Amino acid sequence: MLFYHLHKLLISPINDVSHVSDQRDRKLLLSWLILSLSFAIFYGILGLQRAFRSEYVAQDDAREYVFWMQQFIDPKILPHDLIANYFKSITPFGFATLYKLIASLGVHPLWLSKILPIFLGLIVTIYCFWLCLEIFPVPIAGFISTLLLNQSLWFKSDLVSATPRAFVYPLLLAFLYYLLRESWLIICLIIVLQGLFYPPLVFISLGILLIRLRRNYVWLAVILGLAFLVMLPYALTSSEFGPVINTSQAKVMPELWPGGRHPFFDKNPWRFWLIGEHSGILPPLMPPLIWLGLLLPAILRNAYRFSLVSLIKIQFKIIPQIIIVSVSLFFAAHFLILKLFFPTRYTTHTFRIVMAIAAGITLTVMLDKFFQIYQQKRNFWQIILTAIVSIALIVYPNVSGRFPTTDYRQSGELALYKFLQQQPKDSLIATLSDEADNIPTFAQKSILVGREYALPFHIGYYSQIRQRTTDLINAQYSQNLAAAKKLIQMYKVNLWLLERTAFNSQYLTTKTWLKSFQPAFTEALSNLEEGNTPALGRLTKKCSILETENFILLKADCILTLSELKATETIGSTNNS
Numbered sequence: 001m002l003f004y005h006l007h008k009l010l011i012s013p014i015n016d017v018s019h020v021s022d023q024r025d026r027k028l029l030l031s032w033l034i035l036s037l038s039f040a041i042f043y044g045i046l047g048l049q050r051a052f053r054s055e056y057v058a059q060d061d062a063r064e065y066v067f068w069m070q071q072f073i074d075p076k077i078l079p080h081d082l083i084a085n086y087f088k089s090i091t092p093f094g095f096a097t098l099y100k101l102i103a104s105l106g107v108h109p110l111w112l113s114k115i116l117p118i119f120l121g122l123i124v125t126i127y128c129f130w131l132c133l134e135i136f137p138v139p140i141a142g143f144i145s146t147l148l149l150n151q152s153l154w155f156k157s158d159l160v161s162a163t164p165r166a167f168v169y170p171l172l173l174a175f176l177y178y179l180l181r182e183s184w185l186i187i188c189l190i191i192v193l194q195g196l197f198y199p200p201l202v203f204i205s206l207g208i209l210l211i212r213l214r215r216n217y218v219w220l221a222v223i224l225g226l227a228f229l230v231m232l233p234y235a236l237t238s239s240e241f242g243p244v245i246n247t248s249q250a251k252v253m254p255e256l257w258p259g260g261r262h263p264f265f266d267k268n269p270w271r272f273w274l275i276g277e278h279s280g281i282l283p284p285l286m287p288p289l290i291w292l293g294l295l296l297p298a299i300l301r302n303a304y305r306f307s308l309v310s311l312i313k314i315q316f317k318i319i320p321q322i323i324i325v326s327v328s329l330f331f332a333a334h335f336l337i338l339k340l341f342f343p344t345r346y347t348t349h350t351f352r353i354v355m356a357i358a359a360g361i362t363l364t365v366m367l368d369k370f371f372q373i374y375q376q377k378r379n380f381w382q383i384i385l386t387a388i389v390s391i392a393l394i395v396y397p398n399v400s401g402r403f404p405t406t407d408y409r410q411s412g413e414l415a416l417y418k419f420l421q422q423q424p425k426d427s428l429i430a431t432l433s434d435e436a437d438n439i440p441t442f443a444q445k446s447i448l449v450g451r452e453y454a455l456p457f458h459i460g461y462y463s464q465i466r467q468r469t470t471d472l473i474n475a476q477y478s479q480n481l482a483a484a485k486k487l488i489q490m491y492k493v494n495l496w497l498l499e500r501t502a503f504n505s506q507y508l509t510t511k512t513w514l515k516s517f518q519p520a521f522t523e524a525l526s527n528l529e530e531g532n533t534p535a536l537g538r539l540t541k542k543c544s545i546l547e548t549e550n551f552i553l554l555k556a557d558c559i560l561t562l563s564e565l566k567a568t569e570t571i572g573s574t575n576n577s
Helices: 001-009 023-051 063-072 084-091 093-103 109-135 139-155 164-180 184-197 201-210 215-238 247-251 267-273 289-302 307-311 315-336 348-377 379-397 415-419 458-476 481-491 504-510 513-518 520-529 558-562
Strands: 057-059 408-409 428-430 495-499 546-547 551-555
Touching: 001 267, 023 057, 023 139, 057 063, 057 109, 063 084, 063 093, 063 109, 084 458, 093 109, 109 139, 109 184, 109 315, 109 348, 139 289, 139 348, 139 379, 164 184, 164 201, 164 315, 184 201, 184 215, 201 215, 201 315, 289 348, 289 379, 307 348, 315 348, 315 415, 348 379, 379 495, 415 546, 415 551, 428 458, 428 481, 458 481, 481 558, 495 546, 495 558, 504 520, 513 520, 551 558
Parallel strands: 428 495
Antiparallel strands: 057 408, 495 551, 546 551
């Protein structure tokens, strides 16, 4: 009797999700929705704990956007900054406008990037829950789907990045929900928002609409026209950093091969087409239970064995339609290499949503079947298996050891950033250290180059970054101080940041992204391996204006005043080892 009531409590279909009149159904829906939102908040809080664990913390990808958006607070920082101007030019208008509006209220962009994911997660949860019920009106299925989707999102850094791709999930789920409800005016609004926040998403939405609205010519024409107007500025705007690299250029760039800054190509066809980070069709989905969604087609083929399958509504057709559109755009992006950007942009996000909903339906149908079998045969093992799956569903992420995956970058160089913040706002810092990725965000100062900002997609931008990086490698590892002086004068460098291990050969070998800059990298490495000490390594303490445990900061003007030195003093005891 206990399991009978538990079965009825957990597996309770809603007759009409659109118009819930029964008080019991209302309470049931509200209870499952609140439970879904509770887990979304819980996962968001886990992320917040990492975001605010120290003073200098920023999400890895968010740094590319947050650093220049600090100009909304102080317009005088990062003046005439090549890197800031480039990332400003590629930031979607709607995304930048949102941060600017909130910054006008006194909210710092870095702080906003840390709290925004929890609010996006709540929107994702609400729309995923109702979307699932539009397809399969069983509230527990909506709960399971949202739980798996939230877990999947927090196993990756898409949502927590608070970058344009974080808006994919609320905008796509909202679009799918209102599409099933045929709320055409709201759909038009969402198409506009998609174009303003994440333009590739418009192609996915239009593809789905083309399949579903073949006979509704009026709304199809209206939405296509609206999408055209939204995307037109992107097509007409000629960026000062263009053009985008073409296929022949991309294939010979080491930056786009394994070991490069942004690997895309791979000589192994299986790895390239199946599991490549930017090229593979199989998404790296977690948690493991989300893959149970693959069993849904088998369940549908054996519908006579599962009574709940009859509750799946005609709206389920949207699931295969999403898959068809995503796969089509995936291969189109491969064919047009980088014109539609990376192919995985069209599959990773959609597959994550599809698999979460499919897994929610599958687990609900299986749970109902287990209850039925137990009531008929009193099979104790059915209950054990159900309990294991239920516990795994909720507990697995927290015991996996890598949840949530936030990719927050923390710097312990407090003294360095306090010092840099006091320097003139137009200061330019030269360094090959990984700390360069943090300096624009934490110190609000310009850098000559940095790994995080070395994106090789626009020739007008990357040709300058490549030249800068090559010049910096040559200058830092040249035995002639004239090379360093030339770099300082050419780029108007004010400060030069060196790690204490910068003149060990092992230091360079760990900088894999620098291997793309040949022959400068190989020549520098060869000189170090031969035991030659670069000119900067022979500078006296005279040019040092700040020293920490890991870094030495040199004054560029001091370097310009020095002649060639023959002193054997190095910049750190580690270089003598």
